[in-house]
Amino acid sequence: MVDFKQGNVMGSFIFLEIFTVVCLISIITTLFNKRILGMPQAIGVPIVSAVLVFILQWSATLLAGNQFININIHAIEEAVRKINFYDFLINGVICFILTASALKFKMADLRTYWKPIGILASLALLLCAFVFGGLLFGYQFITGHHVPLIVLLLLGSALGATDPIGIKGVLSSIKAPNHLMIKLEGESLFNDAMCIAVFMTILKVIQGGEFNLLHVAEHLAFEIIVAVIIGFAFGKMALYLLKGKNEMESLILTTAVLASGSYLVALYAHASAPIACVIGGLMVGDKWQEILAYKDVEEINHFWHTIEGVINSFLFTLIGLELFILDLNAHIIIGGIVAFVILHLARFLANYLAFAFFPSVRKNAYKGSLEILSWGGVRGGISLALILAVANVPQLKEYTNVLIGYTFIVVLLSGVVCGLGLPAVINAFYYSPNEPSEGFAGWYQRLMHKIMNRSDRLYVLNEDKFGNQTISLYEPTPEELEELPKFDDTKHETQATLNDPNRF
Incomplete structure (x- = not known):
């Protein structure tokens, strides 16, 4: 003033x-x-x-x-x-990140893989949060640091969501099977709604509210249905405006309003804002090539790619700067490392349990799919923003340092261990002539081959004459396994092609 x-x-x-x-x-x-x-x-x-x-x-x-x-x-x-991380991300720039991703995410891919994406973004996330909370409670009890189970479940719900920004950053730097990239990115786009709903429900219980499973289910259904309606309405409106084929500035502003408008209206309607802007982005991305020139679509995509890069740089820098407000000690550091190990063990268990309820989906899986999907669950700014948002809740004051410290360490380790280690896990199932063979990277790659894929069966990625990715099976001989990075991958041509869009 x-x-x-x-x-x-x-x-x-x-x-x-x-x-x-x-x-x-x-x-x-x-x-x-x-x-x-x-x-x-x-x-x-x-x-x-x-x-x-x-x-x-x-x-x-x-x-x-x-x-x-x-x-x-x-x-x-x-x-x-003074930087409100929650407002910056959850009530701010996340709408632009999600919309930019949704605009490039093919609706045809969602129609093909909606079952595994839905399972990963809902049931698997819920199971992961509760398995993590239970196992971490056991660790806290053994070490004599008694943090209530309900508080650790809150932490588990915040850490349950994979981060769309982190996932895109990792996947853009590696060559992976298309079906796995689609599932990882699709999961990260849709699991925010479940993550935030579970988080807010547990927070309400901590603050003295009553837990009613039926009420929670009704509330979640309301959030999703209203969000889909809002996203659909904004998507239709954006497509109508784009048909005017105005100057580039107007086209870009239309997509910007699609992102911020759908998100804001959903927030005011107490619906799932992430789902609203994702639905709107998917609708526009599916149809805009029919109403706009290829050059216009490329320019808009370039704009959003630039915006993503700038926001990501800001966000990742802020994550590192949050170290200023942490009171790190040996207990927090060791506990954070243990929490990271428990979290990814919980994700493995949760994914296997979740898909066990859907045997028709599980039996069609490519070998290694669950292992790679479980390993690829990179955590990021969303988890940190949720925990920072409740740091001043009176019932959590006593555990603030543990919650923020554990979350910060898990987010960093998730990027380093899971993000940097993902190519080695993929190479354990999908042959790569460029996989490392010397030094620590070579040792780590051989370790992944032994731990992850004991059957020694490898898939080979290739392209057909139309440029579509194909997956073939190759089973190397014991002699070829001795020099795995060097064996001749042209031999896979005699094998049957296994590429099947209906497979998981």
């Missing part, structure tokens, strides 16, 4: 200050990761940001009392605390 009495007609610069600093740090971390580390952006940038925080904190301690150079670490911490 302008204060004319004090002569301050300029207002506050806090937003511009934070924006400028985060932009600068994002540039540094992104360039360092791209030119030095070479990791996927979703993994490298948070790591570089976290290391930068450690360096700043160490430098502040080292220079304490210095007359010439002084780093006010407390001022930096206060600035980071």
